[in-house]
Amino acid sequence: MNVMKKVVIALITVMCVFFSCSVYATNALSESTTGQLVQIKEKEMREIEDYNEAYGSEAYGFTAYMLNKVRIYSIPLCFVGIAVGAIWQYVIGIRKLDVHDRGFFLIISFVTILVICQVLPLVFAIVVKGFRN
Numbered sequence: 329m330n331v332m333k334k335v336v337i338a339l340i341t342v343m344c345v346f347f348s349c350s351v352y353a354t355n356a357l358s359e360s361t362t363g364q365l366v367q368i369k370e371k372e373m374r375e376i377e378d379y380n381e382a383y384g385s386e387a388y389g390f391t392a393y394m395l396n397k398v399r400i401y402s403i404p405l406c407f408v409g410i411a412v413g414a415i416w417q418y419v420i421g422i423r424k425l426d427v428h429d430r431g432f433f434l435i436i437s438f439v440t441i442l443v444i445c446q447v448l449p450l451v452f453a454i455v456v457k458g459f460r461n
Contacts, residue, residue, distance in 0.1 A: 375393065376389065376390060379392045379396075383457070391452065392449065392456075395449040398445055399448070399449050402441065402442060406441055406445070410434075410438045410442075413432070413435035413437075414431065417430075417431025417432050417435065
């Protein structure tokens, strides 16, 4: 019984030490994370200001900024969609024809979305800079 009490006390002490270390690490991490978030916000605000200056309008600048972000983030999303479609078409679709067709249409859809998302910022820039008064 005496040994059991010592083991329980030792475990409670170790747990208290771990929890205090994790709370300290969380506080230190949150301070550095807050600083990083402020830096990211300032960087994005400067980027929006650069777009506003380049396009001569706040609305056009923000639209160009958002189209650029869509262009950047569409690449991994569409590649994942194409991979899922290929798995459905070539792996699962070997035995099921409806899944094979669904995979084919998924691939075609994501390739189309990828092309649109990549070309749209270019078309916007040509129209706004080339044909605006």
